[in-house]
Amino acid sequence: VKKIINAPADIVVDALRGMAAAHPEELRVQTDPAFVARSDAPVTDKVAVVSGGGSGHEPLHVGFVGPGMLDAAVPGPVFTSPTPDAVQAAVGKADSGAGTLLVVKNYTGDVLNFETAAELVEASGVGTRTVVVQDDVAVQDSTNTAGRRGVGGTVLLEKIVGAAAERGDDLATCHEIAERVSANVRSMGMALTAPTVPHVGEPSFTLADYEMEIGIGIHGEPGRERVELESADRVVRRLLDPVLEDLPFREGDEVLLFTNSMGGTPGTELYLAHGIAERLLADRGVRVTRRLVGPYITSLEMQGMSLTLLKLDDELRNLWDAPVRTPALTW
Amino acid sequence: VKKIINAPADIVVDALRGMAAAHPEELRVQTDPAFVARSDAPVTDKVAVVSGGGSGHEPLHVGFVGPGMLDAAVPGPVFTSPTPDAVQAAVGKADSGAGTLLVVKNYTGDVLNFETAAELVEASGVGTRTVVVQDDVAVQDSTNTAGRRGVGGTVLLEKIVGAAAERGDDLATCHEIAERVSANVRSMGMALTAPTVPHVGEPSFTLADYEMEIGIGIHGEPGRERVELESADRVVRRLLDPVLEDLPFREGDEVLLFTNSMGGTPGTELYLAHGIAERLLADRGVRVTRRLVGPYITSLEMQGMSLTLLKLDDELRNLWDAPVRTPALTW
Numbered sequence: 281v282k283k284i285i286n287a288p289a290d291i292v293v294d295a296l297r298g299m300a301a302a303h304p305e306e307l308r309v310q311t312d313p314a315f316v317a318r319s320d321a322p323v324t325d326k327v328a329v330v331s332g333g334g335s336g337h338e339p340l341h342v343g344f345v346g347p348g349m350l351d352a353a354v355p356g357p358v359f360t361s362p363t364p365d366a367v368q369a370a371v372g373k374a375d376s377g378a379g380t381l382l383v384v385k386n387y388t389g390d391v392l393n394f395e396t397a398a399e400l401v402e403a404s405g406v407g408t409r410t411v412v413v414q415d416d417v418a419v420q421d422s423t424n425t426a427g428r429r430g431v432g433g434t435v436l437l438e439k440i441v442g443a444a445a446e447r448g449d450d451l452a453t454c455h456e457i458a459e460r461v462s463a464n465v466r467s468m469g470m471a472l473t474a475p476t477v478p479h480v481g482e483p484s485f486t487l488a489d490y491e492m493e494i495g496i497g498i499h500g501e502p503g504r505e506r507v508e509l510e511s512a513d514r515v516v517r518r519l520l521d522p523v524l525e526d527l528p529f530r531e532g533d534e535v536l537l538f539t540n541s542m543g544g545t546p547g548t549e550l551y552l553a554h555g556i557a558e559r560l561l562a563d564r565g566v567r568v569t570r571r572l573v574g575p576y577i578t579s580l581e582m583q584g585m586s587l588t589l590l591k592l593d594d595e596l597r598n599l600w601d602a603p604v605r606t607p608a609l610t611w
Numbered sequence: 612v613k614k615i616i617n618a619p620a621d622i623v624v625d626a627l628r629g630m631a632a633a634h635p636e637e638l639r640v641q642t643d644p645a646f647v648a649r650s651d652a653p654v655t656d657k658v659a660v661v662s663g664g665g666s667g668h669e670p671l672h673v674g675f676v677g678p679g680m681l682d683a684a685v686p687g688p689v690f691t692s693p694t695p696d697a698v699q700a701a702v703g704k705a706d707s708g709a710g711t712l713l714v715v716k717n718y719t720g721d722v723l724n725f726e727t728a729a730e731l732v733e734a735s736g737v738g739t740r741t742v743v744v745q746d747d748v749a750v751q752d753s754t755n756t757a758g759r760r761g762v763g764g765t766v767l768l769e770k771i772v773g774a775a776a777e778r779g780d781d782l783a784t785c786h787e788i789a790e791r792v793s794a795n796v797r798s799m800g801m802a803l804t805a806p807t808v809p810h811v812g813e814p815s816f817t818l819a820d821y822e823m824e825i826g827i828g829i830h831g832e833p834g835r836e837r838v839e840l841e842s843a844d845r846v847v848r849r850l851l852d853p854v855l856e857d858l859p860f861r862e863g864d865e866v867l868l869f870t871n872s873m874g875g876t877p878g879t880e881l882y883l884a885h886g887i888a889e890r891l892l893a894d895r896g897v898r899v900t901r902r903l904v905g906p907y908i909t910s911l912e913m914q915g916m917s918l919t920l921l922k923l924d925d926e927l928r929n930l931w932d933a934p935v936r937t938p939a940l941t942w
Binding site for chain 1: 613614615616617622623625626627628629630631632633634666667669670674689803804820823840842843844846870874875876877878879880881882883884885886887889890899902904906909911912914916938941942
């Protein structure tokens, strides 16, 4: 398999060792069970924000650990949920006594394992709330998902609720803000190529040279349809229209537009697509006031992109603008 | 060709429009001739730092425009040098009267066109100095290059000299610092897959499923050798040993280690490789005190990586640590 790795079974731990070496002052990295925490965790009197999920979507979640975003992140094996004991260990490191908000993407394994972890930590006296992100409008139910999948909206939610926790909001308020983001965010993605899971060694699915998959998930789950390649103008419209119709986003709405690379799509193509989305939104009278463009929730080396729209209000905008300092997102 | 684009000939301009939309307050983007400048350029009494080169290496250079780094960047067509008149226009926008430092990667077309541009702007009364980055230890002479190619060291140089200009160093001092970085930085890269130039439509070269290319350039130029796939441990050693021997870097030296993705190599693999490099350097007694890990100088969607080592002194370290605020690099 064409990857820069040693033993496929060791990838996550090997990558975590590299993260630890790269960010010796900012992060504390533990490998058994595996989690990444802010070096100053637990932060006194602050609600902890903890997320996690299968690896292979980097920088989500481990790259978002730091002041203003996550207190800890729990990476499972590639495309596989982390175990409850790993989540429990991360919460144990992150919780200051002010309670922990768990941010979970809606995949059956993640939901189940975070639920079990929440029971375990509640039993030890830690207060928790959970938000389940389910922003992907492409399909209802999917491989390993009941309901909608959690995708790009997770990045925005982690940034915003991270800022709320950092300014001192209590657990109930953080949870309310997280649910508000979740209620106002919608996404859809597409792929030109398939990712290859290291320990599998074969592409997760097959696309012909002239094909792309619209509405794909971040683990290569099937989308809405497989169609012939089209211009970027049409691709962007195929993603944006269902997102707009779903909430719905209306003329006059203020939004954050997040144009995400699935990993293998380079910067030129991503900015090109972003520009098209901005024009289409301007045509509809939807006001883009904040943007994020880059590979922030990926599917290994998959070529493709996703669009995420978040309807903003004054508080969400201010929380988005608040300082953040993590390996992958800093301002 | 499997890319998110409209007409291949319009890619660079279409991507610039997206950049302009994404960073309306930070950047001024012009499309004919094409360049990107800080929105506050020219900055009074500050030496301007201007770079450029073929597109397809993003975020280099356009993603590094902003306070503490570049005043302007000039993107040519994909893998093709920008024209002298575009460089001239960018300098015209960026120069405050304090002079302009031109940062050029060592490719024959870039060197020639920046030289012509320098003559044109000098004739109009703008003082210029030029630094030519040539940090790639893989090969002497290459496709379209006499001498060594300019690669990852360019990113570090632009950050450091950008900080020198920002603190008010004059043109001669900026030039001296740039030459000092250039003299102390070495790189080498490898590829698992080939990039596809949009208007060509075919991969730039062919690698078998079991092959990788060691010492490759960022335009798919041939490297030192084509070998069978190996473990990450061996791949990292293949890149690091020639880099270490070249300067040479010695026991006790303080260095910045830059582990770069060529585009398609995802975060897990990159951090994994970074961790190996840190261990090998520690074994040699080379002290890594600063790090950069990510896709900062790419070759479209090529899978692969490069390692860059910069020998630090107190001044270079302080300039590296100085604030920077650009689309791709912020602290």
